[in-house]
Amino acid sequence: MLESTRDAYAKALLEVGRKNADIVVLDADLAKSTKTITFAKEFPDRFFDCGIAEQNMMSIAAGLAASGKVPFASTFAVFASGRCFDQLRVSIAQPGLNVKVVATHGGITVGEDGASHQGIEDLALISPLPNFTVIVPADSVEAAQAVEAAAKTQGPFYIRMSRSSTPVIFGDDYEFSIGKSVTIRDGKDAAIIAVGIMVAPAIEAAERLTADGIDCRVINMATVKPLDEEAILKAAAETGCVVTAEEHLVRGGVGSAIAQVVAENQPVPMEFIAIERNNAKSGKPELLLERCCLTDSDIEQAVRSCISRKG
Amino acid sequence: MQLSKNNGSLSNGASDNAGAFSLSDAELLDKAKTIRRHIVEMVGKAGSGHPGGSLSAVEIVTALYFRALRHNPKNPQWADRDRFILSKGHAAPVLYAALAECDYMPVEELSTLRQLDSRLQGHTDMTTVPGVEMSAGSLGQGLSFSVGVALAGRLDKRNYWVYTLLGDGECDEGQVWEAAMAAAHYKLDRMIAFVDYNKLQIDGWNKDVMNLEPFTDKWRAFGWYVIEIDGNDFGQVFSAIDSAKKVSNQPKMIIAHTVKGKGVSYMENNVDFHGKAPNEEEIKKALKELK
Numbered sequence: 001m002l003e004s005t006r007d008a009y010a011k012a013l014l015e016v017g018r019k020n021a022d023i024v025v026l027d028a029d030l031a032k033s034t035k036t037i038t039f040a041k042e043f044p045d046r047f048f049d050c051g052i053a054e055q056n057m058m059s060i061a062a063g064l065a066a067s068g069k070v071p072f073a074s075t076f077a078v079f080a081s082g083r084c085f086d087q088l089r090v091s092i093a094q095p096g097l098n099v100k101v102v103a104t105h106g107g108i109t110v111g112e113d114g115a116s117h118q119g120i121e122d123l124a125l126i127s128p129l130p131n132f133t134v135i136v137p138a139d140s141v142e143a144a145q146a147v148e149a150a151a152k153t154q155g156p157f158y159i160r161m162s163r164s165s166t167p168v169i170f171g172d173d174y175e176f177s178i179g180k181s182v183t184i185r186d187g188k189d190a191a192i193i194a195v196g197i198m199v200a201p202a203i204e205a206a207e208r209l210t211a212d213g214i215d216c217r218v219i220n221m222a223t224v225k226p227l228d229e230e231a232i233l234k235a236a237a238e239t240g241c242v243v244t245a246e247e248h249l250v251r252g253g254v255g256s257a258i259a260q261v262v263a264e265n266q267p268v269p270m271e272f273i274a275i276e277r278n279n280a281k282s283g284k285p286e287l288l289l290e291r292c293c294l295t296d297s298d299i300e301q302a303v304r305s306c307i308s309r310k311g
Numbered sequence: 312m313q314l315s316k317n318n319g320s321l322s323n324g325a326s327d328n329a330g331a332f333s334l335s336d337a338e339l340l341d342k343a344k345t346i347r348r349h350i351v352e353m354v355g356k357a358g359s360g361h362p363g364g365s366l367s368a369v370e371i372v373t374a375l376y377f378r379a380l381r382h383n384p385k386n387p388q389w390a391d392r393d394r395f396i397l398s399k400g401h402a403a404p405v406l407y408a409a410l411a412e413c414d415y416m417p418v419e420e421l422s423t424l425r426q427l428d429s430r431l432q433g434h435t436d437m438t439t440v441p442g443v444e445m446s447a448g449s450l451g452q453g454l455s456f457s458v459g460v461a462l463a464g465r466l467d468k469r470n471y472w473v474y475t476l477l478g479d480g481e482c483d484e485g486q487v488w489e490a491a492m493a494a495a496h497y498k499l500d501r502m503i504a505f506v507d508y509n510k511l512q513i514d515g516w517n518k519d520v521m522n523l524e525p526f527t528d529k530w531r532a533f534g535w536y537v538i539e540i541d542g543n544d545f546g547q548v549f550s551a552i553d554s555a556k557k558v559s560n561q562p563k564m565i566i567a568h569t570v571k572g573k574g575v576s577y578m579e580n581n582v583d584f585h586g587k588a589p590n591e592e593e594i595k596k597a598l599k600e601l602k
Contacts (some may be wrong), residue, residue, distance in 0.1 A: 024466070051489075053486075053489035056490050057455075059455030059459065059486070060458045060459040062455075062456050062458040062459060063455070066445065066456070068390075071459075086449050087455075091445075091452050094438075095436070096435075221567070279433070
């Protein structure tokens with residue numbers, strides 16, 4: 001089954017909006033794309049279209065939060081993180097205001113819109129901001145639960161959703177918890193720590209490696225900040241090598257953050273599946289993933305190479 | 312300091328408001344002087360800071376905190392309080408001085424401005440200073456923030472007023488005009504904003520750095536009800552607030568013509584004192600003038 005995380009966002013927003021009358025939603029003329037339009041239809045008085053003025057939207061959200069509202073502000077990841085960086089930093093992060101930034105169209109799988117619209121630097125920009133919790137859900141089930149968790153938890157959040165439909169990984173019994181990673185598959189020879197849409201190919205790669213007798217652990221690190229350091233160190237200690245996988249630039253991404261934890265506490269060989277250069281272009285999402293070496297085969301190869309570097 | 316002859320007595324102003332403070336005209340003039348002395352002393356002691364744009368806004372801030380604003384220093388988070396949002400965050404000294412004079416914090420604390428571990432940062436921090444409504448410092452965000460505060464007030468059916476103080480140079484920022492458009496679009500008539508139009512910004516006169524004129528026309532064109540006043544004149548500040556409150560369905564902008572460094576002779580219209588502290592000699596001279 002396929003479903004996009006932005007569709008899950010639309011449904012979850014309605015759920016939380018029905019429960020909590022203080023939840024308000026802001027968008028910047030992209031309500032049909034970010035899917036906040038669903039909320040707007042049911043709660044027109046609690047929805048504010050700010051027009052094509054993302055910076056204004058973020059500071060308005062800050063003012064709403066300072067007055068007791070729980071604003072969800074949505075636009076594409078490139079605009080939410082890049083265009084609004086200063087507003088997120090000064091209006092929201094530094095005072096720790098209760099604003100939920102839900103950015104859709106994250107990563108290169110935005111596809112045909114091309115480089116300007118592919119948000120592949122957002123995690124590097126947002127993660128260092130004080131007070132922000134950063135989440136990249138792996139599928140629609142986790143996306144919905146992340147939205148519910150953010151609605152209930154005080155403080156600023158950045159949640160990255162995808163445009164494309166992706167495999168549903170988790171069942172109805174899945175329980176997302178902020179800051180806790182999930183070990184999807186246990187293993188002792190290597191660990192793949194993946195986020196977002198890279199979790200599905202990571203599972204695929206691990207399955208394929210079993211044919212060669214390689215027993216690979218797969219961890220879904222949905223909360224990018226704060227990282228589940230305990231799980232990272234356990235994986236490093238027990239498997240002896242770590243491969244990270246993310247739909248983000250390699251510099252400043254999740255792999256960098258995980259490498260810092262590993263290097264400081266439990267140094268082991270690491271490989272990084274991520275975008276090496278910002279050479280993205282227009283194209284179909286699956287072709288872009290191939291071009292940027294973000295496929296299950298790329299992960300498989302990285303695991304083999306990482307294992308060969310063990311001491 | 313002279314009250315304007317054309318605008319009647321101060322008592323015409325904001326009399327419908329049951330604020331926590333209600334100073335007489337003479338007391339207000341005294342209070343303004345006290346606040347000016349605090350600004351000179353605190354910036355002087357800190358050795359850095361922004362005296363010019365703090366001094367130009369003294370009458371606006373004093374008029375608000377000591378008569379117009381409904382607020383309660385014993386309960387800074389009172390849900391129905393009127394809000395004052397300082398968007399030009401570098402004018403923190405004038406806000407800190409007013410808050411201290413209202414007992415939001417001890418007056419002695421003003422001397423800790425800009426020191427390590429002081430609550431009084433160079434630019435405002437809403438998480439540490441009671442009474443500060445917004446963390447500012449990066450210009451252009453306060454009017455947008457105010458739009459959010461006003462929208463929340465409307466949703467909650469509270470009838471508080473949202474006052475915002477912008478700098479003139481700050482209006483170079485594009486975000487100010489995004490907020491201007493939004494406030495008019497949402498018909499936020501509980502918003503009353505001031506521009507402290509002292510005509511100077513760091514690199515020189517507004518007209519040379521980035522011309523703002525025709526400034527009132529711009530705000531009108533963006534859908535605001537605009538009043539133009541002498542912003543260093545209490546009488547005019549109060550009558551502007553009064554007229555602004557009578558206008559519904561649109562946000563209100565009070566273009567307050569002021570003098571940068573007002574009240575300290577050598578700082579008046581002197582851009583050098585935008586972001587420079589007076590030395591010991593200069594502090595003495597200023598305090599003498601502000602007796």
